[in-house]
Amino acid sequence: MDAEPLTVNGSADLSEVARVARGALEGVPATPGAGKPDPIMTAVGVRRSFGGIVAVDVDRVEIQRGSITALIGPNGAGKTTFFNLMTGFDAPDTGAWSFNGTSLEKVAAHRTAAMGMVRTFQLTKSLTKMSVIENMKLGATGQRGEKWWNGVLPFRWRAQETAIEARADELLARFSLDHMRDEYAGTLSGGQRKLLEMSRALMTNPQLVMLDEPMAGVNPALKQSLNKHIRGLRDEGMTVLFVEHDMDMVHDLSDWVIVMAEGRIIAEGTPDQISSNTAVIDAYLGTNQGKSLLEDM
Amino acid sequence: MLAAFSDMNWQLIATATLTAVFGVDAMYFAIAAIGLNVQFGYAGLLNFGQAGFMACGAYAIGMTAHYWNISFWWGIPMAIGYATVFGLIMGIPTLRLRSDYLAIVTIALAELLRLIVRSVTFKKYFNGSDGINGFGKTFTEETPFNPSGKYSLWPFDQNANLFGRVMLLLIFSVASVMVGRMIADRLRGPREKLRVILPVVIFALVMLGAKQTEYGGLGFKSLIVGWLVVFVIGALIYMLMRSPWGRVIKGIREDEEAVRSLGKNIYSYKLQALILGGAIATFGGMMFSLSRGSVQPDNYSRDTTFFVLTALVLGGLAKVTGSIVGPMLYWGISQFISVFLFELTQAWGGRVEIFGVPLITSSSQIGAWVQGLLGLMLVLLMVFRPQGLFGNRKEMALDGR
Numbered sequence: 001m002d003a004e005p006l007t008v009n010g011s012a013d014l015s016e017v018a019r020v021a022r023g024a025l026e027g028v029p030a031t032p033g034a035g036k037p038d039p040i041m042t043a044v045g046v047r048r049s050f051g052g053i054v055a056v057d058v059d060r061v062e063i064q065r066g067s068i069t070a071l072i073g074p075n076g077a078g079k080t081t082f083f084n085l086m087t088g089f090d091a092p093d094t095g096a097w098s099f100n101g102t103s104l105e106k107v108a109a110h111r112t113a114a115m116g117m118v119r120t121f122q123l124t125k126s127l128t129k130m131s132v133i134e135n136m137k138l139g140a141t142g143q144r145g146e147k148w149w150n151g152v153l154p155f156r157w158r159a160q161e162t163a164i165e166a167r168a169d170e171l172l173a174r175f176s177l178d179h180m181r182d183e184y185a186g187t188l189s190g191g192q193r194k195l196l197e198m199s200r201a202l203m204t205n206p207q208l209v210m211l212d213e214p215m216a217g218v219n220p221a222l223k224q225s226l227n228k229h230i231r232g233l234r235d236e237g238m239t240v241l242f243v244e245h246d247m248d249m250v251h252d253l254s255d256w257v258i259v260m261a262e263g264r265i266i267a268e269g270t271p272d273q274i275s276s277n278t279a280v281i282d283a284y285l286g287t288n289q290g291k292s293l294l295e296d297m
Numbered sequence: 298m299l300a301a302f303s304d305m306n307w308q309l310i311a312t313a314t315l316t317a318v319f320g321v322d323a324m325y326f327a328i329a330a331i332g333l334n335v336q337f338g339y340a341g342l343l344n345f346g347q348a349g350f351m352a353c354g355a356y357a358i359g360m361t362a363h364y365w366n367i368s369f370w371w372g373i374p375m376a377i378g379y380a381t382v383f384g385l386i387m388g389i390p391t392l393r394l395r396s397d398y399l400a401i402v403t404i405a406l407a408e409l410l411r412l413i414v415r416s417v418t419f420k421k422y423f424n425g426s427d428g429i430n431g432f433g434k435t436f437t438e439e440t441p442f443n444p445s446g447k448y449s450l451w452p453f454d455q456n457a458n459l460f461g462r463v464m465l466l467l468i469f470s471v472a473s474v475m476v477g478r479m480i481a482d483r484l485r486g487p488r489e490k491l492r493v494i495l496p497v498v499i500f501a502l503v504m505l506g507a508k509q510t511e512y513g514g515l516g517f518k519s520l521i522v523g524w525l526v527v528f529v530i531g532a533l534i535y536m537l538m539r540s541p542w543g544r545v546i547k548g549i550r551e552d553e554e555a556v557r558s559l560g561k562n563i564y565s566y567k568l569q570a571l572i573l574g575g576a577i578a579t580f581g582g583m584m585f586s587l588s589r590g591s592v593q594p595d596n597y598s599r600d601t602t603f604f605v606l607t608a609l610v611l612g613g614l615a616k617v618t619g620s621i622v623g624p625m626l627y628w629g630i631s632q633f634i635s636v637f638l639f640e641l642t643q644a645w646g647g648r649v650e651i652f653g654v655p656l657i658t659s660s661s662q663i664g665a666w667v668q669g670l671l672g673l674m675l676v677l678l679m680v681f682r683p684q685g686l687f688g689n690r691k692e693m694a695l696d697g698r
Binding site: 087089108109110111112113114118119120121125126127128129130134135137138139141143144145146147148150151152154157161184186187197200201203204 | 542547552
């Protein structure tokens with residue numbers, strides 16, 4: 001970047017990568033479905049209904065590559081369903097969506113990870129009866145030893161296994177889980193499980209990391225550390241899409257915010273634009289917010 | 298009362314019990330239990346149709362004689378083929394659903410298979426409810442053992458040859474070291490010392506026990522071959538479960554969705570585990586029918602499935618050692634109860650009465666008592682040691698979280 005001053009969000013401690021990411025989003029209009037200069041993921045006309053309830057009805061959404069995008073919205077807005085649809089865990093009634101220009105329709109959930117797209121879950125899924133390091137090693141994709149006929153031939157996968165273990169140890173150290181390396185994942189605290197799930201997802205070498213409420217049930221100190229880790233992902237060139245309810249955290253962390261309510265995308269913009277958007281405030285607090293309860297009666 | 302105990306033939310009880318511990322029933326149960334352990338212990342697939350897979354093996358061997366009239370060796374590839382088809386029929390419709398559905402379908406399919414092979418309609422292929430008899434003669438007749446002789450598993454038995462001695466000593470020592478170390482690792486105290494002492498103690502016990510065993514020469518070859526099969530398959534599964542493949546399988550047991558999000562095709566892995574476990578079980582069916590030269594459809598009813606499951610749970614899930622020792626103890630204990638009660642009835646003059654309550658009035662009632670006491674033992678095991686004898690208490694404790 002040249003020396004042109006960037007005033008996005010006014011954060012002084014932004015990394016160079018973050019400045020670039022925010023700079024790229026500078027000219028994007030703050031309207032729902034706004035086109036991004038370099039989208040890693042695009043969804044068009046994605047609709048999913050459960051019986052009579054339309055859980056997701058997204059006309060168009062694009063996720064900017066190399067940025068941290070927050071997906072917010074009140075409970076029941078369809079954020080997790082949207083995650084499920086994008087990652088193949090659920091199939092939409094209609095719609096098209098693509099990752100890196102490749103259509104993901106009819107792509108099974110397990111293939112998206114190999115393509116560079118990984119997700120975590122709102123309810124943390126640690127494999128409790130396996131050790132932390134085994135959890136980590138499971139995350140690596142393209143393992144030769146995962147073919148059953150290779151399983152009993154250790155020489156076919158030993159070298160790869162050593163490399164995977166080294167990478168797993170590196171990630172564990174980075175997420176301060178290395179002291180729990182050989183413990184059962186079931187003995188970890190809730191926050192540590194969040195960290196484990198995130199670092200396990202990173203074992204797939206993703207380009208897009210989708211985190212479903214990474215901060216839920218995590219104490220404030222660990223939140224700060226998670227915050228730092230998520231920034232770190234972006235600074236390494238990954239794209240992050242995360243669901244979060246803590247608005248301070250969203251404001252602090254994200255380059256771009258997408259707001260969902262009742263299955264639809266109602267607003268998009270930078271965190272500053274969103275925090276002053278009346279549609280968002282209405283969605284969260286109801287249209288009568290600020291009025292006396294007695295007035296309506 | 299004490300006089301009665303001293304009148305009992307304890308030598309006979311010991312021989313019968315230990316013979317059962319290393320016997321054909323324990324051997325073919327161990328093979329089936331290793332297979333079930335792959336499915337249920339490691340992958341978490343609730344397969345209640347293991348008897349069906351065993352029948353695949355038994356009938357593959359039987360059909361070589363009855364229908365195809367070819368060498369029984371063709372039974373092995375045929376058994377694996379049948380198990381694959383049977384596993385696909387079971388797995389394809391159910392493995393996308395929750396495990397409860399698999400349980401229902403497996404129990405139904407295994408029964409269906411049994412009813413098909415014993416039906417009159419297919420008598421041409423499977424010989425109906427008579428079963429297939431008198432095959433595998435090339436296997437049983439080409440034996441170094443004298444059919445009317447008595448043999449034991451004691452490596453220094455006068456009848457044993459050098460190869461037999463070396464193999465027995467090798468298997469006993471490897472097994473003792475494995476079991477001894479496993480127990481030592483579970484105990485508190487001076488582990489390093491226990492890791493040496495326990496294998497030695499167990500080896501001595503096994504040798505003493507083996508000395509007591511007594512088998513007829515006719516089935517002795519299938520017994521030896523069978524235990525070698527147990528040993529080889531056990532070692533292969535031990536290795537496989539320490540490979541990345543085993544890691545995926547264990548991950549699926551813990552949480553399918555998490556494993557799927559990491560890019561593993563869980564549907565394919567579950568099918569692989571189901572078919573692999575089934576293919577292993579066919580060897581149990583094969584060895585059992587070879588040892589008798591006979592296949593009977595009703596040997597593969599639901600009872601067999603649940604007895605194998607009981608033996609596996611007794612040994613401990615998700616441990617190869619557990620799946621082998623469990624069936625040995627299951628058959629040892631049931632034989633002990635049976636012979637003990639028989640001797641007791643004899644010594645007490647044909648009746649067992651405690652405080653005037655007649656418990657056993659004829660030796661034909663002993664079978665029911667064996668089942669009942671085994672059931673009681675299983676209940677006590679579940680209460681006091683839910684992880685089984687070799688299971689991991691720490692792993693069990695994590696379940697509640």
